Amino acid sequence: FTLPARPRLVMQEVGFAYGEQPILKNLSLTVEPGEQVAVVGPTGAGKSTLIKLLNRTYEPQQGIIQLGGQDLQNIPMATLRRTVGVVPQETFLFSGTIAENIHLRDPSIPQAAVEEAAHKTGAMAFIADLPEGLNTRLTERGGNLSSGQRQLLGITRAFVFNPALLILDEATSSVDTISERLIQNALQELMVGRTAIVIAHRLNTIIGADRVIVMHGGEIIQGGSHQTL
Numbered sequence: 001f002t003l004p005a006r007p008r009l010v011m012q013e014v015g016f017a018y019g020e021q022p023i024l025k026n027l028s029l030t031v032e033p034g035e036q037v038a039v040v041g042p043t044g045a046g047k048s049t050l051i052k053l054l055n056r057t058y059e060p061q062q063g064i065i066q067l068g069g070q071d072l073q074n075i076p077m078a079t080l081r082r083t084v085g086v087v088p089q090e091t092f093l094f095s096g097t098i099a100e101n102i103h104l105r106d107p108s109i110p111q112a113a114v115e116e117a118a119h120k121t122g123a124m125a126f127i128a129d130l131p132e133g134l135n136t137r138l139t140e141r142g143g144n145l146s147s148g149q150r151q152l153l154g155i156t157r158a159f160v161f162n163p164a165l166l167i168l169d170e171a172t173s174s175v176d177t178i179s180e181r182l183i184q185n186a187l188q189e190l191m192v193g194r195t196a197i198v199i200a201h202r203l204n205t206i207i208g209a210d211r212v213i214v215m216h217g218g219e220i221i222q223g224g225s226h227q228t229l
């Protein structure tokens with residue numbers, strides 16, 4: 001099963017509800033290969049739910065979602081995992097080495113790829129300072145790292161799987177100014193040449209996007225460049 005290297009994402013009249021109450025309504029959105037789209041909207045608008053449909057945590061109840069001309073439901077999970085990379089608001093870490101937390105114990109990811117990704121995102125700067133570098137063990141949920149360091153590992157993890165479509169749920173947890181700059185640099189590095197959908201909380205991210213869509217009550221109520229909105 002193969003997808004185009006740079007697949008187009010098409011959502012047509014997508015509807016979704018967790019229970020009775022509709023959460024996404026008649027949502028249509030096309031993202032062209034290489035395009036970077038920022039999604040903004042108030043809490044509860046359905047932004048994170050949209051992400052959960054795109055990585056197939058849930059299936060839409062109405063409408064279609066296609067990636068590279070294929071219905072999302074027909075794409076094998078293994079292919080989907082390699083094509084759609086999600087950087088969640090909070091990075092999930094487990095007790096294991098830093099390397100394992102980056103490659104998720106996927107045997108097809110060579111050590112060299114982990115190192116390269118960690119260099120590209122800048123995570124290597126703090127990893128190299130640890131006594132055992134990439135082989136340093138994390139405690140449960142990465143409790144021995146700062147929140148900025150955890151985010152850098154989450155970004156490095158996405159990088160190593162080289163996804164064509166990147167979905168970022170921008171973190172809202174506060175980090176100091178230096179970490180903030182490191183994280184922004186890492187995200188910029190990760191987004192180069194990729195199609196991206198960013199749930200944006202920061203003005204800089206919104207300004208940097210090709211297009212901004214505004215969600216409210218499960219619908220797209222506006223779209224355009226940040227100048228026109």
Ligand code: ATP
Nearest residue numbers: 018019023041042043044045046047048049050215
């Ligand atoms: P935020 O900006 O706070 O992250 P959001 O736009 O990401 O908000 P969603 O998390 O998509 O919003 O939630 C949209 C709606 O769906 C909310 O009303 C929320 O309570 C509801 N919801 C989210 N997850 C579930 C769930 N697992 N079960 C039931 N309802 C849910």
Ligand code: MG
Nearest residue numbers: 047048049169
């Ligand atoms: Mg959310």
